[in-house]
Amino acid sequence: MTAVAERRPGGFSTAARVRGWLRNPWGKPRFLVVITWAYIIWSIVPVLIAVQFSFNATRSRTVWDAFSTRWYWGDPVDSVWHDPTLRHALVQTFKLAGADVLIAVPLGVLLALGLARWRGRGSGASNFIMLFPLVTPEIVMGVSLLLIFTQLFTFIHTGTVAQILGHITFSISFVVVIVRGRLFSIGRQYEEAAADLGATPFVALTRVLLPLLTPAIVAAAAVVFAISADDFVISQWLSSGGETDTVPIRIYSATRAAPLPSVNAIATIMMVCTLIIVTLGFLAWRLFTSGEKKTGTAAEDFGTAFRL
Amino acid sequence: MARGEIELTKLTKEFAEVRAVDAIDLHVPGGEFFSLLGPSGCGKTTTLRMIAGFERPTSGQILLDGSDVAYTPPHQRNVNTVFQNYALFPHLNVYDNIAFGLKRAKRPKAEIRERVGKALELVQLTGYERRKSSQLSGGQQQRVALARALVLNPAVLLLDEPLGALDAKLRKALQIELKSLQQEVGITFLYVTHDQEEALTMSDRLAVMNGGRVEQVGAPQDVYEDPETLFVADFLGVSNLMEARIVSTGTAACRVAVDGYELETRGTELDVSGEAKIVIRPERIELEPHGSPSGANRVPGMVERVVYVGSAIQVIVRAATGEALQALIQNTGAGNPYEQGTPVQLHLPADALRVLPSGIGDVPSLKGDEQVEESAAAS
Amino acid sequence: MYKRWLWPSLALPGTVWLILLFVVPFYAVLGVALGTVDPILFQPVPIWNPLEWNVGWIQEALTRLAPGGIWFDVGIRTIVYVALSLALSLLIGYPVAYYTARHAGRWKGLILVLIILPLWISYMMRMLAWVNLLQSDGYVNRFLMFTHVLSQPRDWLGGSSSTVIFALVYGYIPYLILPLFASLDRIERSHVEAARDLGASPWAAFRTVTLPLSKTGILGGAVLITLPMFGDYYTPNIVSMSPKTSMIGNQIDLYFHGGPQPTLGAALTIILAVFLTFLMAYYMWSIHRAQRDVGAVGAL
Numbered sequence: 001m002t003a004v005a006e007r008r009p010g011g012f013s014t015a016a017r018v019r020g021w022l023r024n025p026w027g028k029p030r031f032l033v034v035i036t037w038a039y040i041i042w043s044i045v046p047v048l049i050a051v052q053f054s055f056n057a058t059r060s061r062t063v064w065d066a067f068s069t070r071w072y073w074g075d076p077v078d079s080v081w082h083d084p085t086l087r088h089a090l091v092q093t094f095k096l097a098g099a100d101v102l103i104a105v106p107l108g109v110l111l112a113l114g115l116a117r118w119r120g121r122g123s124g125a126s127n128f129i130m131l132f133p134l135v136t137p138e139i140v141m142g143v144s145l146l147l148i149f150t151q152l153f154t155f156i157h158t159g160t161v162a163q164i165l166g167h168i169t170f171s172i173s174f175v176v177v178i179v180r181g182r183l184f185s186i187g188r189q190y191e192e193a194a195a196d197l198g199a200t201p202f203v204a205l206t207r208v209l210l211p212l213l214t215p216a217i218v219a220a221a222a223v224v225f226a227i228s229a230d231d232f233v234i235s236q237w238l239s240s241g242g243e244t245d246t247v248p249i250r251i252y253s254a255t256r257a258a259p260l261p262s263v264n265a266i267a268t269i270m271m272v273c274t275l276i277i278v279t280l281g282f283l284a285w286r287l288f289t290s291g292e293k294k295t296g297t298a299a300e301d302f303g304t305a306f307r308l
Numbered sequence: 309m310a311r312g313e314i315e316l317t318k319l320t321k322e323f324a325e326v327r328a329v330d331a332i333d334l335h336v337p338g339g340e341f342f343s344l345l346g347p348s349g350c351g352k353t354t355t356l357r358m359i360a361g362f363e364r365p366t367s368g369q370i371l372l373d374g375s376d377v378a379y380t381p382p383h384q385r386n387v388n389t390v391f392q393n394y395a396l397f398p399h400l401n402v403y404d405n406i407a408f409g410l411k412r413a414k415r416p417k418a419e420i421r422e423r424v425g426k427a428l429e430l431v432q433l434t435g436y437e438r439r440k441s442s443q444l445s446g447g448q449q450q451r452v453a454l455a456r457a458l459v460l461n462p463a464v465l466l467l468d469e470p471l472g473a474l475d476a477k478l479r480k481a482l483q484i485e486l487k488s489l490q491q492e493v494g495i496t497f498l499y500v501t502h503d504q505e506e507a508l509t510m511s512d513r514l515a516v517m518n519g520g521r522v523e524q525v526g527a528p529q530d531v532y533e534d535p536e537t538l539f540v541a542d543f544l545g546v547s548n549l550m551e552a553r554i555v556s557t558g559t560a561a562c563r564v565a566v567d568g569y570e571l572e573t574r575g576t577e578l579d580v581s582g583e584a585k586i587v588i589r590p591e592r593i594e595l596e597p598h599g600s601p602s603g604a605n606r607v608p609g610m611v612e613r614v615v616y617v618g619s620a621i622q623v624i625v626r627a628a629t630g631e632a633l634q635a636l637i638q639n640t641g642a643g644n645p646y647e648q649g650t651p652v653q654l655h656l657p658a659d660a661l662r663v664l665p666s667g668i669g670d671v672p673s674l675k676g677d678e679q680v681e682e683s684a685a686a687s
Numbered sequence: 688m689y690k691r692w693l694w695p696s697l698a699l700p701g702t703v704w705l706i707l708l709f710v711v712p713f714y715a716v717l718g719v720a721l722g723t724v725d726p727i728l729f730q731p732v733p734i735w736n737p738l739e740w741n742v743g744w745i746q747e748a749l750t751r752l753a754p755g756g757i758w759f760d761v762g763i764r765t766i767v768y769v770a771l772s773l774a775l776s777l778l779i780g781y782p783v784a785y786y787t788a789r790h791a792g793r794w795k796g797l798i799l800v801l802i803i804l805p806l807w808i809s810y811m812m813r814m815l816a817w818v819n820l821l822q823s824d825g826y827v828n829r830f831l832m833f834t835h836v837l838s839q840p841r842d843w844l845g846g847s848s849s850t851v852i853f854a855l856v857y858g859y860i861p862y863l864i865l866p867l868f869a870s871l872d873r874i875e876r877s878h879v880e881a882a883r884d885l886g887a888s889p890w891a892a893f894r895t896v897t898l899p900l901s902k903t904g905i906l907g908g909a910v911l912i913t914l915p916m917f918g919d920y921y922t923p924n925i926v927s928m929s930p931k932t933s934m935i936g937n938q939i940d941l942y943f944h945g946g947p948q949p950t951l952g953a954a955l956t957i958i959l960a961v962f963l964t965f966l967m968a969y970y971m972w973s974i975h976r977a978q979r980d981v982g983a984v985g986a987l
Contacts, residue, residue, distance in 0.1 A: 029786075029790070031782075032782050032785065032786035032790060033786065033790075035779070035782045035783060035786070036782065036783045036786040036787065036791075036798065039779060039783045040798070040801045040802070042857075043801075043802075043804075043805050043857070043860075043861070044801065044804060044805065046813070046816035046817055046819075046820055047805075047808055047812060047813060047816045049816060049819065049820065049826065050812065050815055050816035050819055053819060061819045061822070062819060062822045062824045062825045062826070063824060107700055107701045107704060108701060110697040110698065110700060110701060111697070111698050111700070111701030111702065113694070113697045113698075114694045114695060114696070114697035114698025114699070114701070115698055117694045118694035118695050118697075118698055120691075120694075120695060122695065123695070123698070126698055126702045129702065129705050129706065129709065129710060130701070130702075130705060132709065133705070133709055135910075135914055135967060136914075136960075137914050137915050137917060137918025137919075137936075137959075137963065138915065138918060139918035139919075139920060139936050139939055139940070139956070139959075140713075140716075140918060140956055140959065140960050140963075141709075141712075143716055143939065143943065143952065143953065143956045144709075144712035144713050144715060144716045144956075145708070145712050146943065147712065147715040147716055147718075147719050147733075147949075147953065148708070148711060148712035148715045151715055151718070151719060151731070151733050152711070152715050152718075152733075165708055166708075168704070168708075169704070169705065169708040169709055172701055172704065172705065176701070201693065226807055229809065230809045230810060230811075232810065232811055232921060233921070237943075247809070247811075248809055248810070248811040251809070251811040251812065251814075251815050252811055252921060252924075252925060255811075255814065255815050255818050255925050256924065256925065256928055259815075259818075263815065264815065264819070267809065267811070267812040267815055268812075270809055270812065271808050271809060271812050274807055274808070274809070275807055275808075278807045
C-alpha cells in the first residue's frame with residue numbers, strides 16, 4: 001500500500017479519485033445489477049408476451065397481428081365466454097378457491113391458535129402432522145388422495161367435493177404458518193392486559209386476539225385463494241373430467257394439444273384475478289398494521305409474512 | 309513519535325441531502341487515547357467509519373502516519389475496529405475469530421498460533437479458544453473483539469461505543485481495563501462514545517462533536533472546566549445557564565448584569581458584547597444560610613426542590629434573578645440542611661462563572677433527559 | 688387464565704382433518720402398494736392389515752429402478768435433471784438474492800415485489816408463456832435466426848433435455864430466491880465490515896463470512912425446490928411430451944392415468960416418498976449443524 005503519489009492541499013489527484021471509485025468497498029458491483037435486472041426481465045417478460053397474444057386478432061400465439069378482444073368474448077365459438085369448457089373451467093376454479101378459503105382459513109386459524117398456546121400431550125404430534133403437507137410433493141399427495149377416495153372413502157367420488165377436500169388439506173398448513181407467525185410477533189401481552197382489565201377468556205379471545213390477528217387472517221385468505229387457483233396436481237388427480245377441470249388443467253391440456261389464444265386469454269383472466277386478490281390482501285395487511293412498529297418497509301414485512 | 313498519528317483535513321461526508329460530517333479538521337498524535345464525544349447523529353461514528361474505510365469521504369483527507377488513506381479500501385489500512393456489537397463471526401470459534409486477520413494475511417500456522425495465544429493472554433481469555441461467540445458473556449465477547457483487532461498490530465485501534473451494550477458496573481471495570489490496555493500496547497485508540505463520563509475518565513484528549521462539526525478539542529479537564537460553546541457546556545455534565553448583559557469584558561475578568569445583580573466572571577478571549585449567557589456547574593455553586601453577609605457574586609434565593617441522589621444532594625434554588633439553579637452538595641451523612649421553601653443565599657464564585665456568547669452551538673434541547681440524570685448521579 | 692381444554696379443542700378440528708385426509712390417505716398408498724392385484728380385472732386389492740402386507744410390488748418396482756431395469760434411465764434422468772436445475776437455480780438465484788439483500792438500497796422494496804410476483808402467477812401460465820415463445824415460429828427462434836445464431840428454426844419442444852431443465856429452473860427459482868434473500872438479509876453488515884477491517888478483500892470477505900452465514904438459506908431454498916422437482920411430471924409433459932425426457936413423476940402419472948397398474952404406481956410413489964424423506968432428514972440434520980455452527984440453537 002503506497003500513499004497517493006500526488007497530493008495537493010485541499011484537493012485530490014484524479015488518479016486517487018478513480019482508484020477510490022473502483023475500490024469503493026460499498027459500491028454496487030456492476031455485474032450483480034445486470035444479473036438481477038436480467039433475471040427480473042426474464043421472469044416477467046415472457047408472461048407479459050403471453051398476455052399480449054391473448055389480445056391477438058388471429059389464431060396465432062406467435063405472430064402478432066392486431067389488438068382484439070376476440071378471444072375473451074368476441075369469437076362466437078372459441079372465446080372464453082362462448083367456449084363452454086373454458087367457461088366451466090373458470091367457474092370450477094373459483095368454486096374450489098372460494099370453498100377452500102371459507103373452510104381452510106377458519107380451520108387453520110383455530111389450529112394455529114391451538115398449536116401456539118397448547119403445551120400438552122399431543123401438541124407435538126399435531127404440530128408435526130401440520131408441517132408435513134408443506135414439504136410433501138404434490139404428486140405424493142395426489143396419489144394418496146386419489147387412492148383414499150377410490151379405495152377407502154368410496155362414498156366420496158372424484159370430482160368437485162373430492163377436489164375441495166384435497167385443496168383444503170394442503171391449504172390448512174399455509175394458514176397455520178401465516179397466522180402463527182403473527183401470533184408469535186404480537187406475543188401474549190395483549191391477552192394478559194385484557195385479562196388484567198377483567199375480560200373473560202372468551203372476550204379476550206374474540207375482542208383482543210382475533211382483531212389483532214385480522215391482518216394475518218386476510219393475508220392467509222389471499223394466499224389460500226392464490227394457491228388454490230394455481231393448483232394443478234391435486235385438481236387433476238381428483239378431477240372426474242369434463243366440468244371438474246380447472247383453469248390450470250385446461251391450460252395444461254390445451255398447451256399440449258393445438259392451442260388457441262383463448263388459452264392465453266383464460267390464463268390472463270386467472271392471473272389478473274389472483275393478482276388483484278393478493279394486492280387487496282397486501283393493502284389490507286398494510287392498513288391493519290399501519291400503526292405498528294415497522295421492522296422494514298411494508299413490502300418487506302409482507303414478503304416475510306408470505307415466506308412460507 | 310509513536311505510530312498511529314491521525315490527521316483529518318476538511319473531512320466531509322454527505323449522505324443524500326445531509327452533511328453528516330462537515331469539513332472537520334482534527335489532529336491526533338500517535339499513542340494517544342482520543343475520544344469523539346457527541347449525541348447520536350453528530351457525525352462521530354461516520355468519522356470513525358471513514359477512518360476505518362467503510363465510508364468513502366465526500367471530500368477531505370485522512371492522513372495516517374503521513375499518508376492519505378481516504379481512498380484506500382478497509383482491508384489495506386493499518387487500522388482495526390472494535391464494533392459496537394462486537395461483530396464476532398458467529399460461525400467461528402474464539403480462536404478462529406482472532407486468527408481471521410492473520411489467516412487473511414497468510415501468516416504461517418505456527419506464527420498464527422503463537423500470536424493468537426498472546427492476544428488471548430493479553431485480554432485474559434486463555435482457555436476459551438474453542439468457545440463459540442454465543443457461549444460468551446458480553447464482557448468476554450468484548451475482549452475477543454479487542455484481541456481480534458489488536459492481534460494484527462494496527463497503528464490505530466478504532467472503538468465504536470464498545471461498552472454500550474454492557475451493564476453499568478461492567479462498563480466501569482472495562483473502562484479502567486481499556487485504558488491500561490491502551491497504555492500497555494502504546495498505540496492510538498480512537499474512541500467513539502456518547503457517554504460524557506466515559507470520555508472524560510478514559511481519554512487523554514477528546515473532541516466534542518455536534519451537527520457534523522467539532523465544537524471543542526482538548527484535555528478532559530479543559531473541556532469540562534472551560535467549555536467554549538453553550539453546546540459543550542450543556543452536553544458535558546449539567547450546566548446552569550443564565551441570560552446576562554455584558555457590562556465589561558477582559559481577559560482577566562468580565563462583569564455582567566443578571567436581572568439587576570452584577571456578577572464578576574472569569575475572563576474570556578471570546579468576542580462578546582450585549583446579550584450573552586453565563587454558565588456555572590452545579591457543584592461549583594455554594595449555598596449559604598439566609599442572612600449570611602451579602603457580598604460580591606451573591607444572590608438570594610429560595611429552595612424549590614431537594615433531590616437525594618445518593619452520593620450527593622441536588623438542591624434546586626429559585627434565584628432572585630428568576631432562574632432555577634441547580635446546586636450539588638456533598639452528602640456528608642449529616643442529613644439535608646435545606647428544606648423546601650427555605651430562603652438561602654447563592655454564592656456564584658467568579659472563577660466558576662463563564663461567559664459564552666448566545667447563539668453559538670446553542671442547542672441544549674439535543675441533550676436527552678437521561679443524560680441529565682446520569683450526570684447528576686455521577687457527579 | 689384460559690381453561691386447560693381450550694387450546695387443544697381449538698386445534699382439534701384441523702388436526703382431525705389432517706389425520707383423515709393426509710395421514711390416512713398415506714396409509715392407503717401403503718395398503719395398495721403392499722396389496723395384491725385382482726388377476727382378472729387388474730384392479731388393485733389393498734391389504735389394510737400390516738401383518739399381511741405383500742412386498743412383491745415394491746420389490747418389482749425396485750428391480751425396475753435398479754441398473755438394467757426398465758426404469759433405471761428414468762431414475763438417473765430425474766436425479767440429473769433435478770441436480771442440474773438446482774445448480775443452475777443457485778447460480779442465478781444467489782447473485783440476485785445477494786444484490787437485493789445487500790446492495791439494492793432504495794430499490795429493495797420494488798425488486799422484492801418483482802421477485803415475489805412470479806409466485807402469484809400460475810405455474811401453468813408461466814409454462815404456457817414459454818411454450819408460446821419456444822414454438823418453431825416463436826420469438827426465441829425468430830430472435831436466434833435474426834441474430835444468425837441459428838440458420839433454421841430449432842425444435843425446442845420435441846423432447847429436449849435442456850428445455851426441460853430450463854423450464855424447471857424457470858418454474859422453481861422464485862422459491863429458492865426468497866429463503867436465500869431472507870438469510871442474506873439477516874447477515875449483519877458489521878460482520879462483513881469486520882472481515883474487511885481484518886484484512887479480507889471483498890472476495891475473501893464473501894467467501895469466509897457471507898457464504899458460510901448464508902448456508903441455512905442455501906439449504907432451505909434447495910430443499911424447498913428439490914422436493915417438488917422430484918415429484919414433477921407436468922413440466923416435462925408441457926415442454927417436451929417425449930418419453931426421452933420423462934421423470935419418475937411421469938412414470939407414476941402414467942401408471943395411474945392410463946396405465947393398467949395403479950399398484951405398481953403406488954409402489955413407486957412409496958419409494959419416491961421414502962427417498963425424499965431421507966433427503967429431508969439429511970436436510971434437517973445439516974440445518975441443525977449449520978445452526979449449531981452459528982450458535983443459533985442452544986447457546987448453552
